[in-house]
Every structure is written in C-alpha cells, then in structure tokens.
Amino acid sequence: MNTTGLKIDELSVTIGGSSANTSVLHRVSFTVAPGEVVGLVGESGGGKTMVARAITGQLPTTAHSSGRITIDDEAIAGKFNHTHSAPEILKAALCFQNPLTALSPTRQIGKQIVDRIVTHSGVERAKAAEQALSILSQMGIRDPKRRMEVFPHELSGGMAQRVMIALAIACEPRILIADEPSTGLDVTLTRDIMKLFRDIADKGQQGVLIISHDIAAISATCNRLMVLYAGSLVESGPTDYVLKKPAHPYTAALIDSVPTLYHRDDYQGPLQGSMPQFSAPPVACPFEPRCSFAEDDCRSGSPPTRPVSDHWTVKCFHSESAYLDKYDQWDDTAVARNESTINTNKIDSRTKVKKLIELQDVDIAYRTNWGRSSKRILKKISVTFNDGESVGIVGESGCGKSTLARAIMGLIPPLSGQIRFDGIELAKQSPRQLRLLRRRMQLVFQDPLDALNPKLRVSQIIRDPLTLLEMTHDEKNTSIARTLGRVRLDEQFSERLPSQLSGGQAQRVGIARGLVIDPELIVFDEPTSALDVTVQAQILGLIKTLIADRNRTYIFISHDLATIKDLCDRVVVMYMGRIVEDGPIELVFNKPSHPYTRALLGAVPQLREETTAETVYLKRDLDEAATELIGCALAPRCPFVEDKCNMDQALREISEKHSVACWKV
Known part of the structure; x- marks a missing residue:
C-alpha cells in the first residue's frame, strides 16, 4: 500500500453568503x-x-472549493462536493474542538467506540468491544473497562479529549486531525494529550495535523509548524527554525505574544489591529495593514512563496529584514536574572496591610436536588487577601479555583467555617445586605460571549451594575463613556450587540462591566483562556494598566501560570480543594517547594528550554473514587510519597509569607 501521507495543492475555498462571499482559503499547499x-x-x-x-x-x-487533496496518492473523490464514500472519509479522521459537545450525551462511551469500529471495520461486536477496550487503554485511561460504561458528562475534560481521540483512531485513519485539542485544558493535561499525539505518530506511523492558536503548547510535539494568516499560508518550516528565527513578521508577532515565565527585554508589545476578511483572494500582502515593516511593494502585490532554506518557506517580500535578528539568540541570562531578582513581595513589607478578605477553615459542598451535601469541593481553606494585592489562584481543572472565587463573592455559602469581607461575615448577611456589599466587589467571567446578555447592547450591559448606585441618568452615561475609554473601546461600541463583537472586544466589555462601579475587589475567572495569543496579549496589557491605576485588590483564577506570573504579587496553589502552597510570586515560581507546584511549573509549555527547577512528573490521573483519602491529597500521584504522607498536611510557614502543606519541605 502506498503511504505517502497527506498532500494539499493550491486549495482555495470561498463561502457564499446572503449579501457577499467570503474568501477563506487562498491557494494553500502543504504535506503531512x-x-x-x-x-x-x-x-x-x-x-x-x-x-x-x-x-x-x-x-x-x-462553499466553493478548488485545488487537489490526496492521501497516499489517492485523490479525495468528488472534490469536496460531499459525495465521499465511507472508505474515502476514513482516510482522515477529525478530533473536534470540544469533545463534550461532539460525543453523544445519551450513550455510553464504550458503545460509541464499538459502533464506530463495527461500522467501518465490519467486525463482530464482541471483537469490536475488545478492540475498544484496548484503544482506551492505549489512550492512557485508567480502568478502561469501567470507563466503557460511563456517559460523557461523567468524564473530566482531559478524559473526554482522550475518548475523542480514541473514537478517531478506532477507524484506523491514515491522517489524524486535531482541532484545538488543548483549549480549556490545564498544563498537565495539555502535556499528556500532546504526548499522546506524538506516540500515535511514532508507533502507528500515522500523519497528525494539530490545529491550534497555542504555539507553545504544540511546539514540543510538532516536527514542523505552518502559520496561516487570513487564509494564506505565510510560513512553513521545521519547528526549531521557525521558533528561533521566524522569517515572517506575523510569525514573529505570534511568538512575541506567547506569555512566558521568564523576563524578556526584547518584548515589543501586543500585535495591534485585527485580521481582515476578504470577499475575493487578496491582491496585496494581507498582513500589510498590521505590519510595522510594510513598504510600497507590500501594498501593490501579493508576495510569492519562496524558500528560506531546505523545507522552510515564507510568503514575504522582506523576510530578511533586520527586525528578525533578535530571534538569532535567545537571552540565556533570563533565568539567572529572574533568580537574582527574587523579591518576597512587590508590596513594601514595611507598609501596614489591611485584610480585605479572610477565609477561616472553610468547607464547601454543592447540594443535591434532595438538599443533601455531596462530596466536599473545598476542604479546610484558610487564606487572607489583603487590600491592594494582586493574587493568582492556580491549579488543575476541578481543583476548586472557581468555587473559591464564588465563595469569596458570597455566591456560595460555606458548609462550615467563616468568610469575611472587610470584617463582615458574608453568611450572616441578608440578601439585601449582600446586594449592598456587591457594590464593592465584581466578577469577570471566563467566556466573554457567554457572559454577556445577547439581547442587550454594550451600553445597557455596562449600565446594569450602576443600578447598585444612586446616580442620575446623565451621570450613568458619563460613567459608561469614561469606562469604555479605560478599556480602550470607542463610544461607537456602546450600541453594538455581543454578537457584533470579537472575543477580545467582548472581554473588554466584561471588564468594563466590572470596573464601572469602581469596586474594591475584582475577581477574574480565566480572563484569557478563550482568546488567541495576540488578543490575550492585548487584554493582559489592559489589565496591567488597571492594576497600576488604583490600589484595588485583584484575584485571578487561571491555569495559565505564565499569565499569573506576569500579573500577580502572590500565588495560591490549589490541589483537590486544598491549598498546598501560598507565597510571593517570584519566590514560588523560581524556587517552588511543594511537589505539586513543581509539577505544574514543569508542565508549562515553553517555546525555548528554560527552567529553574527540576521537573516533577506526577503519576497517572487520580481516580475520582480516591478523592476523599485521608492524608495528603497528592500522595497517590506523588513520586516522593512516604508512609508519613498518610497524615493530614496543614499549611505551615517555611519562610516569611511563604507557606507549604508538605512535611518534607
């Protein structure tokens, strides 16, 4: 059998619309x-x-398309006119972006995989069940026999992504395509999923195409990187070459926008502007309006694709420009510089701090429909947030970060323990008193488009919190205009609906809604997780300006540790509903003490090999049935576990303002 892989020649796609066509791909060519x-x-x-x-x-x-796609030298029949036969479709399998919406919610995952095998391989169901069990085991799923019987909603995000990949490879495709496989996953799960794709390619000799806006997450896995801008392939080459010395200014801007744990003197700031949409193939360089190095030839003609070196091409007139020279050598002193500048806190320790939020021995459990409490989500949480601090709360998905944020806001009552805001115990307040307190605190939600009322215009969305204040109509309008300016949106946006906003614009509106009543506390729940790296950089720049603007307390919930490092004075590390480390950001990130913190930092994807601590690799994902074990919650996964770890591990201070829940530290 011929196994030449995937080859795409001159692929162009135009999508017809009610008023105008949209040209989405322009003569794209590549191989896998x-x-x-x-x-x-x-x-x-x-x-x-x-x-x-x-x-x-x-x-x-x-859609209208042109060009040619072949897999193993066999053309895809019908030229994209939806008349493929089943065997032809099986040459390529697609893992969708959100596995929980792609999987059938009413059928057990084992039956879904078995059906796929029976349909496309023609084997008996008993034999297909054995194959399904073997595939789930290959995906690194614990206790695959039990997992065969569960429904998609019973799976974690990482587990659902593994099941999605299992469904795809059950058909034994020659080409596996993964669309944004790391979106919504924390760093440890992302690393595991990327390693899984690498293993599939190495062991099964399948071609794998990973589609992502997260360059750092996929760079360690990919042999080659291709950069697509406004439907045109602007650069393609070996991963190391593209990362170390990008040949196209857009590639350089993407790399520059990736958050990093380490200081960079050469950071040029976020890429401004937005990607254009075309009704016809562009006649000039599509990146020209956003490029700082554009010249007349960029505006008058489309640049040709030309070789930079072997297997490395670029679509640019001026790829040899001097602005790319900074990528020749990465600053090798970055790590040393960070270690030498460790500071116990960005807030002067001589300044008397005011406690704004206090949690003491807080347990939280969600209640069932029958009023009973389910298993505890937060366990014996004791932590203080001071006035003027910027604090990051990090940890894997499901560790209780968002629950802690909602408890701080008074949205979830504690099962036991006390939560105080400026000395006021929230559990003892009436609904009216809590409403008055919320004048002083605001929450910015994770998904900006889901968090905005689709029927309200931007001005109405921002006006809504102002009902908590006694203001005239004109005063409210003035406040809305001033707040829009603070988040760098023109007044013309005030009459737009959320559907007319980009992701970055919607997030700015969400931030404006939180700022408009000038609260003492703003909690950001994953403020950039749904955004591209270039838009992330713009939003992070805005948030940094806000932090410097007023002595307000900010709490950031995130699994993006590089973002937390960039924004915060202090970090709180959570694992399975417990706080395992709490301390100044630079001290914790440069010299982490708890094994879990070290594992998290070691899993952060980096564009270059930079590290300040030995990486800790945890064992397989903990089984949900073991979440109520007595003793250290990390013990079943910790490579340093000893008998003494079966005892409860309370936070204890190991240096000034630095606490760790581990007896070995």
Whole structure:
C-alpha cells in the first residue's frame, strides 16, 4: 500500500453568503508525511478549521472549493462536493474542538467506540468491544473497562479529549486531525494529550495535523509548524527554525505574544489591529495593514512563496529584514536574572496591610436536588487577601479555583467555617445586605460571549451594575463613556450587540462591566483562556494598566501560570480543594517547594528550554473514587510519597509569607 501521507495543492475555498462571499482559503499547499506531526497555527478566523473540514469532506454546503487533496496518492473523490464514500472519509479522521459537545450525551462511551469500529471495520461486536477496550487503554485511561460504561458528562475534560481521540483512531485513519485539542485544558493535561499525539505518530506511523492558536503548547510535539494568516499560508518550516528565527513578521508577532515565565527585554508589545476578511483572494500582502515593516511593494502585490532554506518557506517580500535578528539568540541570562531578582513581595513589607478578605477553615459542598451535601469541593481553606494585592489562584481543572472565587463573592455559602469581607461575615448577611456589599466587589467571567446578555447592547450591559448606585441618568452615561475609554473601546461600541463583537472586544466589555462601579475587589475567572495569543496579549496589557491605576485588590483564577506570573504579587496553589502552597510570586515560581507546584511549573509549555527547577512528573490521573483519602491529597500521584504522607498536611510557614502543606519541605 502506498503511504505517502497527506498532500494539499493550491486549495482555495470561498463561502457564499446572503449579501457577499467570503474568501477563506487562498491557494494553500502543504504535506503531512506518515509518522509526522505538523502544527497549523494562527489567530481565530484565519481559516485553520476550514482546512480540516476540507480534508474530511465537511465544508459548508455554500462553499466553493478548488485545488487537489490526496492521501497516499489517492485523490479525495468528488472534490469536496460531499459525495465521499465511507472508505474515502476514513482516510482522515477529525478530533473536534470540544469533545463534550461532539460525543453523544445519551450513550455510553464504550458503545460509541464499538459502533464506530463495527461500522467501518465490519467486525463482530464482541471483537469490536475488545478492540475498544484496548484503544482506551492505549489512550492512557485508567480502568478502561469501567470507563466503557460511563456517559460523557461523567468524564473530566482531559478524559473526554482522550475518548475523542480514541473514537478517531478506532477507524484506523491514515491522517489524524486535531482541532484545538488543548483549549480549556490545564498544563498537565495539555502535556499528556500532546504526548499522546506524538506516540500515535511514532508507533502507528500515522500523519497528525494539530490545529491550534497555542504555539507553545504544540511546539514540543510538532516536527514542523505552518502559520496561516487570513487564509494564506505565510510560513512553513521545521519547528526549531521557525521558533528561533521566524522569517515572517506575523510569525514573529505570534511568538512575541506567547506569555512566558521568564523576563524578556526584547518584548515589543501586543500585535495591534485585527485580521481582515476578504470577499475575493487578496491582491496585496494581507498582513500589510498590521505590519510595522510594510513598504510600497507590500501594498501593490501579493508576495510569492519562496524558500528560506531546505523545507522552510515564507510568503514575504522582506523576510530578511533586520527586525528578525533578535530571534538569532535567545537571552540565556533570563533565568539567572529572574533568580537574582527574587523579591518576597512587590508590596513594601514595611507598609501596614489591611485584610480585605479572610477565609477561616472553610468547607464547601454543592447540594443535591434532595438538599443533601455531596462530596466536599473545598476542604479546610484558610487564606487572607489583603487590600491592594494582586493574587493568582492556580491549579488543575476541578481543583476548586472557581468555587473559591464564588465563595469569596458570597455566591456560595460555606458548609462550615467563616468568610469575611472587610470584617463582615458574608453568611450572616441578608440578601439585601449582600446586594449592598456587591457594590464593592465584581466578577469577570471566563467566556466573554457567554457572559454577556445577547439581547442587550454594550451600553445597557455596562449600565446594569450602576443600578447598585444612586446616580442620575446623565451621570450613568458619563460613567459608561469614561469606562469604555479605560478599556480602550470607542463610544461607537456602546450600541453594538455581543454578537457584533470579537472575543477580545467582548472581554473588554466584561471588564468594563466590572470596573464601572469602581469596586474594591475584582475577581477574574480565566480572563484569557478563550482568546488567541495576540488578543490575550492585548487584554493582559489592559489589565496591567488597571492594576497600576488604583490600589484595588485583584484575584485571578487561571491555569495559565505564565499569565499569573506576569500579573500577580502572590500565588495560591490549589490541589483537590486544598491549598498546598501560598507565597510571593517570584519566590514560588523560581524556587517552588511543594511537589505539586513543581509539577505544574514543569508542565508549562515553553517555546525555548528554560527552567529553574527540576521537573516533577506526577503519576497517572487520580481516580475520582480516591478523592476523599485521608492524608495528603497528592500522595497517590506523588513520586516522593512516604508512609508519613498518610497524615493530614496543614499549611505551615517555611519562610516569611511563604507557606507549604508538605512535611518534607
């Protein structure tokens, strides 16, 4: 059998609309060889997903396409006109972006995988069940026999992603395509999923195409990187070459926008502007309006694709420009500089601090429909947040970060313990008193578009919190205009609906809604997790300006440790409802003490090999049935576990303002 892999020649796609056409792909050409992992990166709206849908025959019915796609030298039949036969579709399988919406919610996962095998392989169901069990085991799923019987809603995000991959490889495709496989996953799960794709390529000699806007997450896995901008492939080459010395200014801007744990003197600031949309293939360089190095030839003609070196191409007139020289050598002193500048706190320790929020021995459990408490989500949480601090709360998905944020806001009553805001115990307040207190605190939600009322205009959304204050109509309008300016949105945005906003614009509106009543506390719940790296950089720059603007307390909930390092004075590390480390940001990040903190930091994807501590690798994911074990919660996964770890581990101070819940530290 011929195994030459995937080859795409001159693929162009235009989608018809009611008023105008949209040209989404422009003469895209590339290959994916057997056993190779290739990354396709770029901002949202650039056409990445459309490439995947073209390969798998899932283009919209209004799409018109041209070009040629072959897998193992066999052309995909029908030229994308939705007349593929089943064997042809099986040449490529697609792992969708959100596995929980792609899996059938009413059927057990084992039956879904067995059906896939029976349909496409023709084996008996008993034999298919054995194969399904073997595939789940290959995916690193604990107790696969039991998992065969569960429904999708019973799976964690990482487990659901593994099941999605199992469904795809059950058909034994020659090409596996993963669309944003790391979106919504924390750093440890992302590392495991990326390693899984690498193993599939190495052991099964399948070609793997990973589509992502997170360059750092996929760079360690991919043999090659391809950069797509506004439907045009602007750069393609070996991963190391592209990262160390990008040949296209857009690639350089993407790399510059990736948050890093380490200081960078050469950071140029976030890429401004937004990606254009075309009704016809562009006649000039599509990146020209956003490029600081554009010249007349960039505006008058489309640059050709030309070689930089072997297997490395770029679509740019001026890729040899001097601005790229900074990527020749990475600053090797970055780690040393960070170690030498460790500070116990960015807030002067001589300044008397005021306690704004206090939690003492707080337990929280969600209640069932029958009023009973389920298993505890937060366990014996004792922590203080001071006035003027910027504090990050980090940990894997499901560790209780968002629950802690909602408890601080008084949205969830504690099962036991006390939560005080400025000395006021929240559990003893009436609903009216809590409403008055919320004048002083605001929450910015994770998904900006889901958090905004789709029927209200931006001005109405920002006006809503002002009902907590006694203000005239004109005063409210003035406050709305002033707040829009603070988040760098023109007044013209005030009449737009959320559906008319980009992700970054919607997040700015969410921040404006939180700022407009000038609260003493703002809690950000994953403020950039749903955004591209370039938009993330813009939002983070805005938040840093706000932090410097007023002595307000900020709490950031995130699994993005690089973002937390950039924004916060202090970090609180959580694991399974417990706080395991709490201390100044630079001290914890440069010299982590708890094994879990070290594991988290070691799993952060980096574009270059930079580290200040030996990486700790945890054992397999903890089984949910073991979450109520007595003693250290990390013990079942910790490589340093000893008998003494079966005792409860309370936070204890090991140095000034630095506490750790581990007896070995």
